[in-house]
Amino acid sequence: MAYSWFKAFHIIGIVVWFAGLFYLVRLFIYHVEANQEPEPARTILKNQYQIMEKRLYHIITTPGMLVTVAMAIGLLSTEPEVLKEGWLHFKLLFVAILLGYHHYCGRLMKKLAADECRWSGQQLRALNEAPTVMLVVIVLLAVFKNNLPTDITAWAIFGMIILMAVTIQLYAKKRRLDKEKLIAQIGQVPQEQS
Numbered sequence: 001m002a003y004s005w006f007k008a009f010h011i012i013g014i015v016v017w018f019a020g021l022f023y024l025v026r027l028f029i030y031h032v033e034a035n036q037e038p039e040p041a042r043t044i045l046k047n048q049y050q051i052m053e054k055r056l057y058h059i060i061t062t063p064g065m066l067v068t069v070a071m072a073i074g075l076l077s078t079e080p081e082v083l084k085e086g087w088l089h090f091k092l093l094f095v096a097i098l099l100g101y102h103h104y105c106g107r108l109m110k111k112l113a114a115d116e117c118r119w120s121g122q123q124l125r126a127l128n129e130a131p132t133v134m135l136v137v138i139v140l141l142a143v144f145k146n147n148l149p150t151d152i153t154a155w156a157i158f159g160m161i162i163l164m165a166v167t168i169q170l171y172a173k174k175r176r177l178d179k180e181k182l183i184a185q186i187g188q189v190p191q192e193q194s
């Protein structure tokens, strides 16, 4: 029974942790792109994003991570023989990378606050794909364990995920280009009239 409770809250922790990780880097993107706004909007937006990032990191993301890890320790102490299984070793490798990513997001947040972040919006968008990859790999390892499927269904699902990711990226790019075009047009209107 204790094992099921640990597992349930392990999964709840994961949902909270990832919600925080995904939204945090999205806020970083808005924060960096606020530099393109004229004053006083730039300062107002940057200050607002800074507050939102801090709250999200300290009140949602880090507690989500702590619940996930604490419940994982509960799972392992209830059934220590799981520690000998190969899938768990692979999973722990990816979890270690994820923890590194979490820590790095905290550092980026401080750099943004100090106006020292050198990442562009485009680079941050690419960075925001990293937790998706880790989520997919870790969940597949946790569910399939040592029997990761390699049949046609598995490849079809994998292909669909890639297709969805590419479509989302292309759509986001199109929206950015449309916005840039609109800004350029608006910029030209007063010049044409004068």
Ligand code: HEM
Pocket (backbone or CB within 6 Å): 007, 010, 011, 014, 068, 069, 072, 073, 075, 076, 082, 092, 095, 098, 134, 135, 138, 139, 142, 143
């Ligand atoms: C902190 C390191 C972690 C450890 C030591 C750990 C360990 C475990 C263990 C022992 C189980 C129970 C397996 C079972 O009974 O079938 C489990 C379940 C699970 N873990 Fe983790 N985990 C960790 C982090 C994560 C992370 C970061 C994710 C997601 C990204 C994750 C996703 C899952 C899922 C989805 C299950 C449920 C699998 C199922 O019931 O089929 N775990 N974990």
